[in-house]
Amino acid sequence: MKPLILLTGEDGVDMRSPNPFHFVKRSYGNAVSGAGGLAVLALEPRLVDDYVAMADGLLLTGGVDIHPGRYQDVFMDYDPNSGQPAPYVISVTRDSMDFLLCKAFLKAGKPIFGIGRGMQVINVVFGGSLYQDIELVMELDHPVGQDHKVEIAEDSIIHRLYGEEMTVNSYHHQAIKDLGEGLRATAVAEDGIIEAIEHEILPVFGVQWHPETYKTDDEELYHHHLTILEPPEEADPVEVELQEKAIAIKKPVPGIVTDADLEIPTDNPIFNYFLNLVRKGGN
Amino acid sequence: MRKPVILIMWGSCLDNAFTAHGQMLSKSYVAAVTAGGGIPILPLVQNDIEDYVALGDGLILPGAMGYVPRPEIARSQALERYSRQSHFESELYHAFKKTGKPILGICAGCQKINCEEGGNLHLDFRTMFGIEHHQGVTHNIETLPGSWVNKLWGTDFAINSYHGFKLAKIGKDIRITAFSEEGIPEFIEHQKLPIYGAQFHPERMRGDFPNPPEGPDADPLFIDFISACRR
Structure with a gap:
């Protein structure tokens, strides 16, 4: 039986x-599958105990901002420079799911891997805090969608996987301020932003970048869609109508890509590390 | 005893941040399965379907769902999205059916079961026959004596209605166990296997805001289905 990753x-x-x-996003499940895990999405915060009993590891995925009340800060719902409403998105229901699961997996001693927001969740669960906006609060330029270098601390998970320095992608507007108790920063960008953390003792680690997406179709789509202002040219309408009809009557469309055709990468170092950790049952 | 694990098929969407392919599920299904005593999870990767089938005690094929954060890119990816979903769902259905474990289809999921069993659909019965069963219209249905749906809720009761297609040719070993007054199939039950389908949305007929308010409470359907999933 493959390890079950929630x-x-x-x-x-x-x-x-x-x-x-x-x-x-599909690339999370694909990355877990490529490393030999069975990926399922958690759906019901009231069933956290059942999920923990079933699953062998937890993947906290990326997403919207954590409510700053979780780290004793006030939600910056306006831009302090212009006074205009800030476009930040929070989800308190997602916070509940992530925090309940993270705490329950910690208690069970089962491994946790956080990506993007997920790394920030780990930090806040251990009592750390966040800068609510890199540009407005830290006054740094750390543009979304632009790769950058990170320096990696010796004797860390990231160092064992990638060496002293690596290039990562970047899709975040918040960053770690104070580190949570027992956590250390294991990768730092040139501007000082913390890019990876791990716990000194527990099987818990996270990265600010998106290893599930790095150099995949996701990234191509992201950059492609940024450039789309007008709807793309439509395909041959007769062909499209045939294909739409096939989908409508619940038949696979010939010639169109399906998941069975996808090649799932099996050489993603950090996902392979996570799955090995899970197979060892933690430490 | 462990609660039954209920796999729920997803709908395709695009992710907010990356506008990359994503998988989604309305929370109404989650709440209904939880209230029925199951543990709902979403299977995600087609290559691992055999492992999901081993993990799951029951399968729900939900109604159609879709979400695209930016409408201007809705069409460019749509065919690929829905084709992937359709292919995944077919493979999951047949792998699960082989095990003999219970399957429940809802709305488009009910239509999917019929098609996978060799039936087909009318794609535009609203204009063909002038019958409106879409946009949530409330209407009554009549059930057949001896069927599961009849045992749950009796012979005549109100349901919600959100479908633009209807079952036409009925699949092998599938029996229609409820009709609307115009003769539209509203519930199906497989004659040999524990496979069921509702053309309406029972997951919305429960909780604090049941739709329709005059309909029966759908919790017994989920409790009954999930009890049947216990091994």
């Missing part, structure tokens, strides 16, 4: 539909 997902609301929902 993923946390985003909480969504669509203006055009009355039903709130959960969602998760």
Whole structure:
């Protein structure tokens, strides 16, 4: 039996539909699968104990900001320079799911890997805090979508996997301020932003960058979509109608990519490390 | 005794931050399964379907869902998204069916079961027959004596309605156990296997805001289904 890895997902609301929902980016599940784990999405915060009993490891995925009340700060819902409302998105229901699961996995001694927001969740669970905005509060330029170098601390997980220095992607506007108790920074960007953490004793670590996405289709799509202002040219309408009809009558569309065609990368170092940790049952 | 693990199939969406492919599920399904005594999880990777099938005690195929954070890119990825979902769902359904464990289809999930069993659909019965079963209209259905749906809620009761397609040719060993007054199939039950389908949305017919308010409480359906999933 493959190790069962529980993923946390985003909480969504669509203006055009009355039903709130959960969602998760596919590359997280694919990366876990590529490292030999069985990825499932957690759905119900009231079943945390059942999820912990079932699963062997927890992957805290990226997403919207943590409510600053979780680290004894006041939500900066305006831009202090202009006085305009700030476009930050928080989700208290997602906070509940992430924090309950993180604490329960810690108690059970099962490994936890945090990515992006997930790393920040780990930091806050251990009593750390965050800068609410890199540009507005730290007054640093750390642009979203632009790769940068990090320096890696010796004798760390990241050092064993990647060496002294590496280039990472960057999709965040918040950063760690005070480190939580028992945590240490293991990778730091040139501007001083903490990019990776690990716990001194417990099987808990996280990265600010997105290893599940690095140099994948996700990143291509991200940069592609940034450039789209007009709808793309439509394909041959006859062909599209045939394909839409096939989907409508619940038949696979010939010639269109399916998940069975996807090649799932098996050589992602940090996911392989996580799964090895899970197989060892923690330490 | 461990609670039954209920796999729920996802709908396709795009992720907010990356506008990359994502998988989604409305929370109404989660609440209904939890209230029914199950542990809901979302299977994510098609290559691992055999492992998911071994893990799950029951399977729910939900209704159609979709979410795209930026409408201007909605179409460019749509065909690929829905094709991936359809292919994944077919493979999951057949792998699960082989084990003999219970399956419940809801709305588009009910239609999926019928199609996978060799049936088909009318894609535009609203204009073909002038019958409105979409946008949440409330109407009554009549159930057949001896069926599961009849045992749950009796012969005649109100349901919600959110479908643009309807079952046409009925799949092998599938029996229609409820009809609307215009003769539209509203509930299906497999004659040999524990496979069921509702054309309406029972997961919305429960809790603090049941839809429709005059309909029966759907908790017994989920409790019954999830009890049948216990091994």
